[in-house]
Amino acid sequence: MTWLSILVFLPSVWTGILMVHLLWPERGWKAVWVKVFLGIGLGLGQASLLDFIYMLLFSNESGFLFVQLALFAGLLAAFILRERKNLRFSLPRIQFNRLQVILLAGLAVVTVLSVLSAVNVWLREPHGAWDAWMMFNRAARFIYRDQPGWLGSFSHQIDPFFHADYPLQLGMNIAWVWQALGQETQRTPIVLSGLYMLACAGLLGASLNLTKSLGQAGVSLLLLLGSSLIGNEGAAQKADLPLASFFLSTAVLIYLYVYFKKPGLLVLAGFMAGLAAWTKNEGSLFVLVTLPALFIAFFRGHPWRVLGWYLLGLAFPLAIVLYFKEFLAPPSDVMSGGIIHSIQQVLDWSRHVMILKSAGADLLSFGGWGIGFIPILLVYGLIFKLAPSSGLRPAYFAIALILALQAIGYYGIYLITPYDLQWHIDFSIGRLVLQLYIPFLFLFFTIVSDVETVLAVK
Amino acid sequence: MNIRRILQRVILAGIIVASIYFGFQNLRAAIAVGNLKDDPVTAWEVRFQPVKKLLPFKRGAIGFLQNSDVLGTVSDNNEQGEYTLTQYAMSPIILVRGDNQEWTLAEFNSSVYQTWSQSNHGQFRVIPLKYNLYLLHRLTP
Numbered sequence: 001m002t003w004l005s006i007l008v009f010l011p012s013v014w015t016g017i018l019m020v021h022l023l024w025p026e027r028g029w030k031a032v033w034v035k036v037f038l039g040i041g042l043g044l045g046q047a048s049l050l051d052f053i054y055m056l057l058f059s060n061e062s063g064f065l066f067v068q069l070a071l072f073a074g075l076l077a078a079f080i081l082r083e084r085k086n087l088r089f090s091l092p093r094i095q096f097n098r099l100q101v102i103l104l105a106g107l108a109v110v111t112v113l114s115v116l117s118a119v120n121v122w123l124r125e126p127h128g129a130w131d132a133w134m135m136f137n138r139a140a141r142f143i144y145r146d147q148p149g150w151l152g153s154f155s156h157q158i159d160p161f162f163h164a165d166y167p168l169q170l171g172m173n174i175a176w177v178w179q180a181l182g183q184e185t186q187r188t189p190i191v192l193s194g195l196y197m198l199a200c201a202g203l204l205g206a207s208l209n210l211t212k213s214l215g216q217a218g219v220s221l222l223l224l225l226g227s228s229l230i231g232n233e234g235a236a237q238k239a240d241l242p243l244a245s246f247f248l249s250t251a252v253l254i255y256l257y258v259y260f261k262k263p264g265l266l267v268l269a270g271f272m273a274g275l276a277a278w279t280k281n282e283g284s285l286f287v288l289v290t291l292p293a294l295f296i297a298f299f300r301g302h303p304w305r306v307l308g309w310y311l312l313g314l315a316f317p318l319a320i321v322l323y324f325k326e327f328l329a330p331p332s333d334v335m336s337g338g339i340i341h342s343i344q345q346v347l348d349w350s351r352h353v354m355i356l357k358s359a360g361a362d363l364l365s366f367g368g369w370g371i372g373f374i375p376i377l378l379v380y381g382l383i384f385k386l387a388p389s390s391g392l393r394p395a396y397f398a399i400a401l402i403l404a405l406q407a408i409g410y411y412g413i414y415l416i417t418p419y420d421l422q423w424h425i426d427f428s429i430g431r432l433v434l435q436l437y438i439p440f441l442f443l444f445f446t447i448v449s450d451v452e453t454v455l456a457v458k
Numbered sequence: 459m460n461i462r463r464i465l466q467r468v469i470l471a472g473i474i475v476a477s478i479y480f481g482f483q484n485l486r487a488a489i490a491v492g493n494l495k496d497d498p499v500t501a502w503e504v505r506f507q508p509v510k511k512l513l514p515f516k517r518g519a520i521g522f523l524q525n526s527d528v529l530g531t532v533s534d535n536n537e538q539g540e541y542t543l544t545q546y547a548m549s550p551i552i553l554v555r556g557d558n559q560e561w562t563l564a565e566f567n568s569s570v571y572q573t574w575s576q577s578n579h580g581q582f583r584v585i586p587l588k589y590n591l592y593l594l595h596r597l598t599p
Contacts, residue, residue: 127500133499134542227484368484369476383462
């Protein structure tokens with residue numbers, strides 16, 4: 001069932017890769033890898049969005065796989081038509097210097113350890129961690145097990161504890177693959193989590209390899225895979241790594257837009273941000289913060305043009321999210337305490353102190369290395385020196401502003417949470433830091449000097 | 459070689475060694491968590507197969523009662539966890555806290571069941587099942 005699940009996901013993944021290529025026809029092997037890893041998330045996201053529409057229209061049918069196959073065939077035809085004169089296959093000539101060989105050897109060991117950790121988690125917890133089965137795999141069961149009555153998944157009778165208001169990206173993807181396979185197997189959400197782990201780590205490495213250097217990609221991946229973030233957290237089937245993957249994709253695409261000046265990249269960035277909103281409620285906050293961040297960061301250029309391209313990509317996934325939230329989802333629990341109570345909570349200084357203390361403690365220890373990754377990166381930055389490119393300043397500023405505003409948003413949600421604050425913080429802060437850490441890692445390594453240049457290894 | 463260059467090499471070597479060391483520790487920690495065949499969710503699922511077969515419908519809502527509902531106490535983490543697992547296992551049947559539905563699934567230990575049956579005598583047809591589960595069919599509207 002593992003291989004069959006992979007096989008069923010493949011047309012969607014290929015569709016994603018082709019969509020990226022058609023909007024960003026950059027050539028070269030380094031760009032191809034970026035497209036592959038962007039395409040995984042985009043492909044899974046578009047499949048989930050389209051399956052949502054399909055289920056609204058044909059909830060008695062199980063033919064969504066054919067929709068994906070038809071879309072893939074159409075895009076493949078468009079690709080061949082456009083590229084027929086340019087299609088030449090040549091393997092890249094790769095030469096590694098000594099530093100790169102050492103980094104890649106270390107990375108290979110860490111990758112193997114990470115994969116073994118993930119396999120262990122998958123075998124031990126095939127239904128995933130608590131959040132995974134309680135929210136996302138449960139949603140998939142509601143959709144798959146009662147296909148004609150799948151809208152009952154959002155019944156107001158469901159205890160708010162189960163978060164039936166959460167967007168459906170993961171649930172729809174699992175359910176449509178079960179429909180295609182004709183059976184419910186835990187291998188499907190396992191494969192889905194594996195694809196997001198691959199997309200996230202792959203995109204971080206490939207984008208830094210494209211825009212900076214192979215060594216820079218290697219160091220960033222060592223810091224990602226050497227922690228439990230991918231091998232354990234990613235394999236737990238929760239939505240945080242897919243969400244982090246869409247945050248990272250948006251950040252990478254904004255950076256690539258400034259780097260290559262191709263508007264198609266902004267369209268893709270908007271689409272990825274919309275997919276974040278379709279994955280988890282924190283994604284809706286992400287959409288909200290990206291708009292002013294882009295406007296401010298590109299204020300000296302053409303902010304309206306930038307926002308226009310971005311909104312073009314954002315429109316479709318955001319329309320689906322808004323439809324879901326407006327017409328199907330039960331109310332969210334965030335404001336369930338009432339507006340007056342929320343204002344009282346905001347004015348309570350002890351809550352601010354508690355949040356700041358917990359956030360500070362988590363930032364100083366995050367990563368599981370004894371010393372937190374943030375202090376490690378701080379020291380790394382001081383020793384290797386920052387070398388920002390003046391031409392890329394709007395990209396740095398946009399990504400930094402997005403991450404800062406998102407963190408402020410999380411702070412605000414803690415302030416007004418209807419739950420016991422300390423419990424809420426303990427339960428979620430590690431996951432929130434994970435969501436922001438991966439795009440931050442990308443931003444950091446785009447600004448810090450290339451490891452090859454600093455050590456003068458040619 | 460100046461101090462900065464030495465530090466650069468040291469920190470890079472440190473990252474490589476630390477990532478391998480902690481990657482190995484993460485794997486060891488993952489293995490130490492438990493037996494690969496002891497997945498509590500899978501074990502929990504097995505309990506509810508008979509309940510699903512006994513219910514006359516495949517979708518809709520049923521009531522759900524636990525010890526704390528009878529004893530009037532606050533449900534503890536174990537009960538909350540079992541409630542969550544049960545909802546996952548019973549999907550797409552919706553569990554609604556209380557006994558206001560036509561059918562109710564109860565998870566009582568034997569003494570709590572005795573207490574409950576004394577105060578609800580004649581109101582439900584009771585189908586006792588394994589694992590301290592009772593399927594209750596309301597007889598009175």
